[in-house]
Amino acid sequence: MDFDFQKEARKGYFKYFSIWFLIVFVLLIATAAAGIRHYRIMQAPRANTAAPSERVYDEANLLTDEEEQSLRDYIAEKEAKYHIDFVVWTFDEPLSDKSSLSDSEWNRLIMNKADDFWDQRQYGYNKGFEGDGSLLADCRYPGQRGEWLSTSGSVYEALSSAEVDSILYDVDEYYDSNPYKAYKAYIDGVCRKMGGGVPGFYYLIALVAAALFTWVYYSSHAKKNAAANTVAVKQYVVGGKPANNTGRDNLLHKNVTKRIIQTSSSGGRSGGGGGGHISSGGAHHGGGGHRH
Numbered sequence: 296m297d298f299d300f301q302k303e304a305r306k307g308y309f310k311y312f313s314i315w316f317l318i319v320f321v322l323l324i325a326t327a328a329a330g331i332r333h334y335r336i337m338q339a340p341r342a343n344t345a346a347p348s349e350r351v352y353d354e355a356n357l358l359t360d361e362e363e364q365s366l367r368d369y370i371a372e373k374e375a376k377y378h379i380d381f382v383v384w385t386f387d388e389p390l391s392d393k394s395s396l397s398d399s400e401w402n403r404l405i406m407n408k409a410d411d412f413w414d415q416r417q418y419g420y421n422k423g424f425e426g427d428g429s430l431l432a433d434c435r436y437p438g439q440r441g442e443w444l445s446t447s448g449s450v451y452e453a454l455s456s457a458e459v460d461s462i463l464y465d466v467d468e469y470y471d472s473n474p475y476k477a478y479k480a481y482i483d484g485v486c487r488k489m490g491g492g493v494p495g496f497y498y499l500i501a502l503v504a505a506a507l508f509t510w511v512y513y514s515s516h517a518k519k520n521a522a523a524n525t526v527a528v529k530q531y532v533v534g535g536k537p538a539n540n541t542g543r544d545n546l547l548h549k550n551v552t553k554r555i556i557q558t559s560s561s562g563g564r565s566g567g568g569g570g571g572h573i574s575s576g577g578a579h580h581g582g583g584g585h586r587h
Contacts, residue, residue: 341420342422343422346419346423350367350371350380350382350383353385378420382413382429384433386432386435396438406582407575408434409432409445409582410445410574410575410578413430413447413580414574418447422448426448427447430444430447431443433477433478440587441585441587442481445580445581446569447579449489450485450489451580451582452567453489454569456583458569462481463584464585467585471587
């Protein structure tokens with residue numbers, strides 16, 4: 296009886312959930328393909344030889360010589376790991392000769408200035424046009440102070456407007472008190488958003504864990520009810536669908552609490568492409584800025 300029960304229950308279970316197993320299998324294949332592609336990209340040497348080797352342009356003299364060198368070393372370490380360029384540029388020249396700028400004017404001017412700086416020097420880890428990387432432009436001119444994060448290539452594709460904004464808030468925390476920490480916060484923020492492992496690796500773990508949990512759940516309930524010998528096979532497979540009649544009774548003895556989770560309203564397209572636009576040089580960029 297036990298053997299027949301488990302056999303029939305298993306047939307009904309797999310028949311009902313067959314489409315979900317197929318979906319999981321397709322997702323596993325896609326994840327493996329993404330992992331292989333990512334591995335190949337991360338093993339590739341730097342392809343862009345046109346860009347200058349300098350990464351820190353402290354024209355506003357905000358950093359000590361030691362801090363500049365430390366920042367260069369830190370950038371070199373992160374570039375080798377993430378295969379994207381990081382550039383920091385500070386300046387204290389006005390964005391415009393106008394005595395006052397609206398926020399929209401300030402955004403447009405510093406955005407164009409940052410994009411042009413990147414494009415003209417052909418930055419990008421993999422290529423000099425729309426290559427992978429980011430630049431933080433920091434204007435320290437009185438009345439026009441603020442930073443702009445310009446993204447390109449894979450960084451542009453990965454970061455949404457909300458994620459760009461989050462990185463800039465990390466920069467803001469040290470903007471006035473410690474510029475060195477502010478620029479490291481920019482680098483760390485981009486690295487954190489880009490991720491250091493194989494894309495989809497944690498999704499793979501989640502899928503495998505879900506499949507194992509489902510199987511364990513099925514097996515334990517099948518054995519429990521077969522041992523009790525009080526439930527017929529048809530009660531587990533009603534109309535070709537698995538049924539669990541014990542859940543209704545269990546819920547009668549539980550207090551259900553609803554909790555509202557607040558979400559960010561800062562906008563931004565999920566999945567990257569935040570602040571997308573075309574620079575004067577014709578390249579696709581993303582990004583955002585904070586005015587101080």
